Amino acid sequence: MAEHVAxxxxxxxxxxxxxxxxxxxxxxxxxxxxxxxGEMYAKAKVGGFLHxxxxxxxxxxxxxxxxxxxxYLISTYRSHGHTLARGSDPNRVMAELFGRVxxxxxxxxxxxxxxxxxxxxxxxxxxxxxxxxxAAGFALASDYLGLxxxxxxxxxDGASNQGTFGETxxxxxxxxxxxxxxxxxxxxxxxxxxxxxxxxxxxxRKGEGFGVPGMRCxxxxxxxxxxxxxxxxxxxxxxxxxxxxxALTYRFRGHSMADPEEYRTKxxxxxxxxxxxxVVFGDQLVAAGILDDxxxxxxDHDAIARVDAAVAFADASPHPGPNALYDDIYVLGDQxxxxxxxxxxxxxxxxxxxxxxxxxxxxxxxxxxxxxxxxSDAARADAD
Amino acid sequence: MAVMxxxxxxxxxxxxxxxxxxxxxxxxxDIGVFNGAFKVTAGLLEExxxxxxxxxPISENxxxxxxxxxxxxxxxxxxxxxTINFSLLAMDQIVNHAATIRYMFGGQxxxxxxxxxxxxxxxxxxxxxxxxxxALFLHVPGLLVAVPTTAADAKGLLKSAIRDDxxxxxxxxxxxxxxxxxxxxxxxxxxxxxxxxxxREGTDVTIVGISRMALTAARAARTLxxxxxxxxxxxxxxxxRPLDLDTILESVRKTNRCVIVEEGWxxxxxxxxxxxxITEQAFDELDAPIERVTGAxxxxxxxxxxxxxxxxxxxxxxxxxxxxxxxR
Numbered sequence: 253m254a255e256h257v258a259x260x261x262x263x264x265x266x267x268x269x270x271x272x273x274x275x276x277x278x279x280x281x282x283x284x285x286x287x288x289x290g291e292m293y294a295k296a297k298v299g300g301f302l303h304x305x306x307x308x309x310x311x312x313x314x315x316x317x318x319x320x321x322x323x324y325l326i327s328t329y330r331s332h333g334h335t336l337a338r339g340s341d342p343n344r345v346m347a348e349l350f351g352r353v354x355x356x357x358x359x360x361x362x363x364x365x366x367x368x369x370x371x372x373x374x375x376x377x378x379x380x381x382x383x384x385x386x387a388a389g390f391a392l393a394s395d396y397l398g399l400x401x402x403x404x405x406x407x408x409d410g411a412s413n414q415g416t417f418g419e420t421x422x423x424x425x426x427x428x429x430x431x432x433x434x435x436x437x438x439x440x441x442x443x444x445x446x447x448x449x450x451x452x453x454x455x456x457r458k459g460e461g462f463g464v465p466g467m468r469c470x471x472x473x474x475x476x477x478x479x480x481x482x483x484x485x486x487x488x489x490x491x492x493x494x495x496x497x498x499a500l501t502y503r504f505r506g507h508s509m510a511d512p513e514e515y516r517t518k519x520x521x522x523x524x525x526x527x528x529x530x531v532v533f534g535d536q537l538v539a540a541g542i543l544d545d546x547x548x549x550x551x552d553h554d555a556i557a558r559v560d561a562a563v564a565f566a567d568a569s570p571h572p573g574p575n576a577l578y579d580d581i582y583v584l585g586d587q588x589x590x591x592x593x594x595x596x597x598x599x600x601x602x603x604x605x606x607x608x609x610x611x612x613x614x615x616x617x618x619x620x621x622x623x624x625x626x627x628s629d630a631a632r633a634d635a636d
Numbered sequence: 637m638a639v640m641x642x643x644x645x646x647x648x649x650x651x652x653x654x655x656x657x658x659x660x661x662x663x664x665x666d667i668g669v670f671n672g673a674f675k676v677t678a679g680l681l682e683e684x685x686x687x688x689x690x691x692x693p694i695s696e697n698x699x700x701x702x703x704x705x706x707x708x709x710x711x712x713x714x715x716x717x718x719t720i721n722f723s724l725l726a727m728d729q730i731v732n733h734a735a736t737i738r739y740m741f742g743g744q745x746x747x748x749x750x751x752x753x754x755x756x757x758x759x760x761x762x763x764x765x766x767x768x769x770x771a772l773f774l775h776v777p778g779l780l781v782a783v784p785t786t787a788a789d790a791k792g793l794l795k796s797a798i799r800d801d802x803x804x805x806x807x808x809x810x811x812x813x814x815x816x817x818x819x820x821x822x823x824x825x826x827x828x829x830x831x832x833x834x835x836r837e838g839t840d841v842t843i844v845g846i847s848r849m850a851l852t853a854a855r856a857a858r859t860l861x862x863x864x865x866x867x868x869x870x871x872x873x874x875x876x877r878p879l880d881l882d883t884i885l886e887s888v889r890k891t892n893r894c895v896i897v898e899e900g901w902x903x904x905x906x907x908x909x910x911x912x913x914i915t916e917q918a919f920d921e922l923d924a925p926i927e928r929v930t931g932a933x934x935x936x937x938x939x940x941x942x943x944x945x946x947x948x949x950x951x952x953x954x955x956x957x958x959x960x961x962x963x964r
Binding site: 360365375382384390415420583 | 659661687690692693695697698699700701702703704705706707708709710711713728729732733737738739740741742743744745746777778780796799800801802828829830831878880
């Protein structure tokens with residue numbers, strides 16, 4: 253590990269006490285949130301895929317704290333931590349995992365597709381590499397409108413092999429866009445190790461041929477991540493050129509909850525766990541006298557309480573009713589309604605459509621039924 | 637009214653909307669210094685400058701994706717793809733992102749993006765530059781799809797597309813770029829999406845023509861009238877999402893027969909979809925099976941004689957109509 257971080261910006265001192273404490277609080281919130289999300293997945297409260305960021309908290313918080321409120325953050329399918337770090341309400345993040353109406357995206361996106369416009373968290377995206385061009389588009393808009401905003405685009409080491417990586421690096425450099433690309437290098441593209449998926453394993457150099465200089469930070473160190481990201485954002489904002497930052501980190505859990513982890517050794521995981529960012533940073537704060545042991549325990553206690561509240565909130569929030577199925581596909585403006593989508597046609601329903609009974613309460617997915625069980629719950633119960 | 641070519645009408649729409657809204661910008665390959673592969677953007681770089689008329693590298697998926705991002709954060713980008721075949725390189729951004737983002741994120745953002753692209757056969761451009769794929773985009777909820785045929789519609793629909801808050805796939809036709817037509821002078825002339833045009837009134841059969849095929853259908857209708865005494869009603873839907881199904885159904889209820897003409901492939905095509913809708917809604921009104929005239933079910937060949945028989949012409953439409961009315 254040490255040789256990989258030799259060229260980082262170096263370990264600067266701790267930030268102010270209240271700042272340092274908030275960083276630890278947020279990292280702890282993410283950790284406890286992810287753990288509970290995993291438990292809720294096992295209980296079938298959460299459906300689909302669930303990708304946890306346990307182990308990556310320093311990368312998330314260090315980079316996110318380098319942003320200004322008006323800056324844009326865009327991420328991947330592993331984005332609960334990013335939206336929490338931007339300040340999204342944990343209740344609504346958990347409700348989204350539960351697929352409920354009070355979720356950030358009204359239960360339409362789920363784990364992989366968080367979004368909180370108010371916090372300028374511009375989305376989790378399920379297509380690897382799909383978010384890079386979109387990030388450049390945010391930066392284009394900021395630049396075009398003459399606004400002093402920058403964009404931070406997070407993606408994994410696996411995404412650096414997508415065509416959009418090279419295309420977006422080139423365009424962002426060509427057009428001098430204020431965007432920082434951050435590779436969260438957790439050493440695996442799903443189950444394929446870095447050296448088995450990328451010929452160039454010094455990922456910070458992967459943008460050089462496109463005119464995007466690289467920097468590297470120790471993604472297990474929140475302070476180093478903050479410092480390096482801050483400098484990258486400064487370059488993007490002030491010098492009007494994109495920067496690629498490689499954050500070296502590790503996820504302690506599998507790629508998703510459906511991952512037997514046959515591609516790595518327990519010893520490797522244990523080695524990285526020794527660098528657990530929560531433990532390391534917490535120890536630093538205690539050593540610096542910012543927290544005593546009781547206060548440190550309180551941070552953890554508070555995070556657990558918030559996560560408990562989030563689970564209770566999510567559980568109490570209703571499933572979307574059947575009438576919500578066609579909401580928000582289109583912005584209905586001046587155009588003729590016509591046949592946009594099955595349920596948004598002419599004022600007079602065509603034959604067949606009025607017999608669909610979308611409003612009937614006895615549909616299998618009505619509010620009443622959904623409040624207790626979803627089809628996926630039922631499927632899982634059958635499988636048990 | 638001014639007479640102008642289809643490409644000039646598109647150019648006028650872009651110019652007027654850029655003048656009207658400073659947040660409209662153009663991105664595409666060779667749209668600036670080169671003036672556009674089909675000259676649709678001619679003169680716009682000179683008029684609006686490099687900030688608003690942006691030549692891009694050959695990176696279709698990223699150009700469209702940047703358009704998506706910029707549209708989410710306040711701009712109204714118009715992206716040009718050089719042919720519809722190249723749009724497949726951008727399918728991830730068009731389908732997984734542009735069409736999906738508003739819904740997936742619970743309505744928090746809109747994506748007012750226009751992606752323009754020409755389609756169509758007849759120029760011996762072979763299997764990677766000649767297809768007609770409105771059906772691919774018609775399939776996707778979240779997109780609007782326009783297929784203008786006349787110069788007036790090209791202008792009016794493009795202006796509507798730019799002003800609309802939804803992502804629009806705007807499908808032009810290479811053959812039509814040089815066609816002339818009357819276009820209203822009014823800068824605020826627009827054509828609303830979801831309103832079909834009845835190109836010719838008739839009582840004996842309804843012909844629905846998509847994109848260029850609306851013109852071919854109109855020619856066939858004149859011949860049918862002159863030589864066979866059959867009065868066809870020709871409908872150009874102009875947009876496929878939203879689709880003005882009511883106008884088509886009203887016509888079918890009058891004529892009791894329907895022929896659908898498209899340049900694209902038959903399986904899963906516009907005609908297949910429309911035939912299903914008409915059958916669902918007006919089965920009892922039909923006196924004959926719905927006929928489809930489509931492009932051949934092959935990649936477009938280069939050979940001129942092969943290419944010419946691989947997309948519909950007037951005679952095939954006439955044959956289909958005669959078959960529908962029981963004369964053949």
